[in-house]
Amino acid sequence: MKVQHTRVNFEDLTVGGDTPLHRLDSRVKIIFVVVLLFGIAALLHPEIPIVIFTLSTLTSLVIGISPGTLLKRLIVPFSIAIVVLVVVAFTYGGSDEIWYFRGFSVYNESLSFALLLFTRLMASISVLNLFIVVTPVTDAMDALRWFRVPNVVVDLAAMMLRYIQLLSKENVRMTQAKESRCGFSDRLGYVKRMKNLGETGGALILRAFNRSERVYMAMLSRGYSVNSRIVRCKPLAIENALLCVGSIVMVLSLVYIDRVLI
Template sequence: MSGLGSINELEKITMQNSPLHRLDGRIKLVVLLAIIVYAVYTTDILILALMEIYLLVLIFLSKLSFKDSFIKILLILPFGGAIALFQPFIHAGTVIYTLPLGIHITAQGLAFGLLLISRLVVSLTCIVLLSSLSPMQEVVDSFKKLGMPRDLAMIFSLFIRYLFMFYDELQRIRHAQASRNFDIFNKKTAYMWRLKQVAYTIAMMFLRAFEKGETVYFSMLSRGYSEESDIYTANKKLGINDFTFVSTTVALILFLELMKYMAFV
């Protein structure tokens, strides 16, 4: 199974050994969120292009696959990219081209759409990079260390653990169906019959998830779990690499702002 198709394979990517993988989870989380905030704040496409180059350098230093990273970005891009694609047609401004049915393309709309898509690409690259550098549990622990409420952190932690269990159950069902030569994309079988099998699969997943969840919950209670229970998070001191990463990113943002200021002077 491809690394993009398995949640377990995606989690294995976060266990690689690279300078960025070894950084403290709080540093990775704060820095990449700061880049997203800065990408939303700036209105200069050149600055966004330079930020994207910086993120590509981080992907290279992380020893991640550029191909897999680009595929992940392209898979998520349509969810927000559609909004940017409509901007040239709905944004008021100077008309530069007229399509049939009286649809106008404006220069301001084209520029705004390009700005939106640039912001989106930088933000998605940050998200893909964070998901490739930090295991899900590390992200939750980092949020908790940064002040996330205990109850919310507990919910996120349990969600992650149940997510992998839910995926394992789905894989067992799919393997059982494959051993019986069931293929949802096989056009030789009736469409309604295939649809019915998918409905059975969904119903079976709900039943198995409920049963597994109940079993795990009773197991947790037998081991002392209660409303006062908390998540254990190991204390880790920040090292020189953490401060170097933060300093480099902050210095880059300040340099880009200074460059923009000098361009306006």
């Protein structure tokens, strides 16, 4: 029995660089991404989402992410998008039937709506992937504090990202230790291998609880509270504020073009 050793490392999601997108204020990027996602959801035609997907993908390649890495990041969400495309195409009703297959009808309206949903998902996923590539997790957390997101939410998110990574590394070490003792040998029965796997998972959960208690006590001993000001965000510069306004105007213009001119 082979157990896959997969370690989660959120630092690997970010591609370092000195491009304008890397230097751009994280608050501007968050505002632009959120507004753009709402704008994509408001589009009624697939042309603009396809353009957004193409531009986001090309930008990701230009700033240094390899095609193989980009494909690995997009293949899972795109697989889900394809499932949505197929399901909606066969279940969404209509009046203009264009294909019939074993009791399932595909209508022109259902196919158009499925294609629209698929392109929306493609565009949204590519935009979020580009945002993750050029924005470190710490900068994103600091920006959320500036947006007055409750401290307990930001702290919890930051700790989850940190300790998921640590627990994944610990899980790899525990699994390798169990394998070195033939805990997952093919000579063992299936029930015994599942028992060993359950013991490893249970030990990992217990270690996670113990670690959380120790970390929380250490934080309290250093004066931490819900209202602690761990990071003090600098004021938003005038040029960044103008970029925020410009990004909102641009997204509204795309929605206007989609609904009126196309």
